[in-house]
Amino acid sequence: MPYTITDKIWEAHEIAKEDEFSLLYIDRHLTHEVTSPVAFSDMKYKGYKVRRPDLSLAVMDHNVPTDSKENPTIDELSEKQMEALWNNSRTFNVPLLDFYSPYQGIIHVVGPELGFSLPGLTIAAGDSHTSTHGALGALAFGIGTSEVEHVFVTQTLWIKKPKQFRIKINGNMKKGVSAKDLALYIIGKIGTGGAIGHIIEYSGETVSEINVEGRMTLCNMSIEAGARSAIIEPDDKVFSYIKDAPLAPKGQDWEDAVKYWKNLKSDPNAKYDKELEIDAGSVKPMVTWGTNPSMVAPVDGYVPYPEEVKDESLRNEYERALKYMELKPGQKITDISVDYVFIGSCTNARLSDLIEAAKVLKGKKVNRSVRALVVPGSEWVKRKAERIGIHKIFIDAGFEWRHSGCSMCIAMNSDRLPPGKRSASTSNRNFENRQGPGGRTHLVSPAMAAAAAVFGHFVDLADVEIAEVM
Amino acid sequence: MQEKIQGKAIPLPLDNVDTDQIIPAQYLRLLEKKGLGKYLFYRWRYDESGKPKKDFVLNDPKFKDGSVLVARKNFGIGSSRENAVWALTDYGIKAVLAESFGDIFYGNSIKNGLACIKLDKKIIDEIIEKSMNGNLFVTIDLANRKVIYEGKEVSFEIEEYARRRLISGQSEIDYTLSHYLDKIEEYEKNVKSFMKTNINETLKKLLEG
Numbered sequence: 281m282p283y284t285i286t287d288k289i290w291e292a293h294e295i296a297k298e299d300e301f302s303l304l305y306i307d308r309h310l311t312h313e314v315t316s317p318v319a320f321s322d323m324k325y326k327g328y329k330v331r332r333p334d335l336s337l338a339v340m341d342h343n344v345p346t347d348s349k350e351n352p353t354i355d356e357l358s359e360k361q362m363e364a365l366w367n368n369s370r371t372f373n374v375p376l377l378d379f380y381s382p383y384q385g386i387i388h389v390v391g392p393e394l395g396f397s398l399p400g401l402t403i404a405a406g407d408s409h410t411s412t413h414g415a416l417g418a419l420a421f422g423i424g425t426s427e428v429e430h431v432f433v434t435q436t437l438w439i440k441k442p443k444q445f446r447i448k449i450n451g452n453m454k455k456g457v458s459a460k461d462l463a464l465y466i467i468g469k470i471g472t473g474g475a476i477g478h479i480i481e482y483s484g485e486t487v488s489e490i491n492v493e494g495r496m497t498l499c500n501m502s503i504e505a506g507a508r509s510a511i512i513e514p515d516d517k518v519f520s521y522i523k524d525a526p527l528a529p530k531g532q533d534w535e536d537a538v539k540y541w542k543n544l545k546s547d548p549n550a551k552y553d554k555e556l557e558i559d560a561g562s563v564k565p566m567v568t569w570g571t572n573p574s575m576v577a578p579v580d581g582y583v584p585y586p587e588e589v590k591d592e593s594l595r596n597e598y599e600r601a602l603k604y605m606e607l608k609p610g611q612k613i614t615d616i617s618v619d620y621v622f623i624g625s626c627t628n629a630r631l632s633d634l635i636e637a638a639k640v641l642k643g644k645k646v647n648r649s650v651r652a653l654v655v656p657g658s659e660w661v662k663r664k665a666e667r668i669g670i671h672k673i674f675i676d677a678g679f680e681w682r683h684s685g686c687s688m689c690i691a692m693n694s695d696r697l698p699p700g701k702r703s704a705s706t707s708n709r710n711f712e713n714r715q716g717p718g719g720r721t722h723l724v725s726p727a728m729a730a731a732a733a734v735f736g737h738f739v740d741l742a743d744v745e746i747a748e749v750m
Numbered sequence: 751m752q753e754k755i756q757g758k759a760i761p762l763p764l765d766n767v768d769t770d771q772i773i774p775a776q777y778l779r780l781l782e783k784k785g786l787g788k789y790l791f792y793r794w795r796y797d798e799s800g801k802p803k804k805d806f807v808l809n810d811p812k813f814k815d816g817s818v819l820v821a822r823k824n825f826g827i828g829s830s831r832e833n834a835v836w837a838l839t840d841y842g843i844k845a846v847l848a849e850s851f852g853d854i855f856y857g858n859s860i861k862n863g864l865a866c867i868k869l870d871k872k873i874i875d876e877i878i879e880k881s882m883n884g885n886l887f888v889t890i891d892l893a894n895r896k897v898i899y900e901g902k903e904v905s906f907e908i909e910e911y912a913r914r915r916l917i918s919g920q921s922e923i924d925y926t927l928s929h930y931l932d933k934i935e936e937y938e939k940n941v942k943s944f945m946k947t948n949i950n951e952t953l954k955k956l957l958e959g
Binding site for chain 1: 763764765766768770771774775776778779780781782783793798822823824827828829830831832833835850851852853854857858861862909910911914922923926927929930933934936937938941942943944945947948949950952953955956957
């Protein structure tokens with residue numbers, strides 16, 4: 281029987297099955313300060329131990345301050361939660377990258393960058409965007425806190441095998457179009473529930489062309505289409521991305537690993553439950569106008585007219601969204617002005633994302649009406665950017681060059697979009713109040729966010745000068 | 751053990767109710783799961799000054815004693831926060847009826863005895879309509895996979911694994927350890943060398959270098 285890459289990794293890790301649910305062994309477990317405290321307290325109460333601390337990695341990311349390491353702005357609740365992770369890591373011997381670690385960052389940036397996440401592995405984390413790691417050819421699942429505890433104690437997870445959804449992307453991307461635009465385009469097409477119960481496998485020539493970090497953006501955003509996870513066959517680009525990572529296999533182990541990883545391909549006749557083909561050439565830079573990521577339009581488009589929507593509940597939803605966003609039907613996307621620009625998050629804060637934004641910003645200034653923040657995905661990404669000098673481009677343009685963390689994507693620390701203010705954000709969710717109570721979010725790519733910072737409103741990258749930065 | 755769940759229906763006729771709406775991120779900074787009911791649907795339920803918004807269903811006296819929430823498509827999409835389930839159960843919600851659910855939310859609900867039941871749009875429409883006046887009582891019969899209201903019985907599909915967990919309420923961790931520890935140990939014995947890691951040593955070296 282022909283197998284998909286998902287079938288192959290699943291079978292290698294399925295140690296038992298009961299009815300529709302399988303017991304999967306989990307090779308790597310990432311955890312952060314927000315979804316772990318209840319799991320740890322229950323473990324203490326019941327006398328459980330972490331079965332494999334050596335397969336676990338704790339990182340502080342969700343509510344860490346990003347303004348300063350010396351005099352951070354922090355509230356009592358956030359501090360307590362970070363302190364709890366610090367104490368729990370000590371109690372249970374779980375390796376920790378704390379606020380002060382030079383390798384601290386967002387778990388979905390840190391995992392691949394350290395080589396903790398590798399092709400062919402099963403990975404779990406108490407965070408929905410764990411699908412990101414699928415870009416390396418790993419089977420990665422976001423889980424809840426009860427499951428976090430289950431993985432800590434048993435190193436396994438009870439999970440129903442998702443159905444499989446192949447999205448083939450072919451064709452050349454236009455100037456200014458990135459993986460983020462492809463992701464938003466796909467979500468716009470299939471909807472927020474379009475992939476519920478499925479793992480998306482991305483394939484096709486465009487996906488092969490996209491760099492590994494862009495693939496992470498695609499896999500990351502799959503959650504916003506309802507997917508249980510996402511995966512891409514690993515190739516030479518993936519192998520060279522992780523080769524020198526500190527935790528990647530070395531010597532003979534590396535040779536054996538690559539041999540094994542090269543077989544992680546979907547067989548030519550493998551069957552999928554759903555299929556979709558996308559022509560990348562027809563995708564333009566995308567901007568969300570509503571309160572979920574499927575409410576999206578090309579940058580040269582306009583805010584839709586709810587009355588043109590036939591489905592009644594969708595029409596109501598559009599009306600509700602336009603009211604919240606304070607937008608008018610028929611308004612041109614390029615006429616929407618922004619007050620804040622946020623370049624960051626597990627979706628778009630890796631080195632190549634920062635480079636794409638810097639190419640737009642070089643020699644330009646942030647518009648006077650805009651406050652702009654760049655929050656690198658990890659402290660290591662920050663150092664890498666500083667080594668190649670692009671931090672200067674951001675700083676000279678008028679951006680705040682900050683420390684890493686989830687920051688204004690989730691607004692659990694003091695990085696918040698004020699009520700009534702509008703942002704261009706490279707993050708993943710434009711839900712009501714997501715970036716701060718009353719805040720209005722437009723999701724875009726890093727280059728689109730940078731251009732919006734300069735012009736004070738959205739602009740088509742086709743009309744923007746893009747410089748070389750290296 | 752809970753084979754039957756009964757309660758008054760609360761209509762929330764919306765698609766895409768995401769977990770950020772069920773409980774905003776600012777209330778995820780607490781260290782325990784008790785007491786989260788007061789933050790349920792916080793931004794829809796209260797205005798900026800903390801006063802209840804009159805037009806939100808949970809502030810309507812008719813639905814004060816409701817315990818079966820009825821929504822439309824994609825309920826619980828978004829973040830993995832189990833706090834969304836804890837907020838619902840702490841408030842007193844015993845079941846959610848909807849056309850579809852976010853995957854992670856659905857998985858979390860099973861672990862906490864919150865019955866999430868998928869029903870056809872037609873049935874959801876009918877239950878929502880009938881529940882508007884605040885006196886529709888719904889029974890979810892997990893043993894026989896039936897939703898019952900006004901004498902009408904509607905069958906639903908649910909994974910057998912999920913149904914058993916909801917009924918038994920037993921700790922999944924104890925169950926896994928008592929039934930499958932040998933399989934876990936066997937897997938660990940056969941792990942390929944390149945899949946192993948020695949994280950503590952590597953991190954230590956990294957920080958020294």
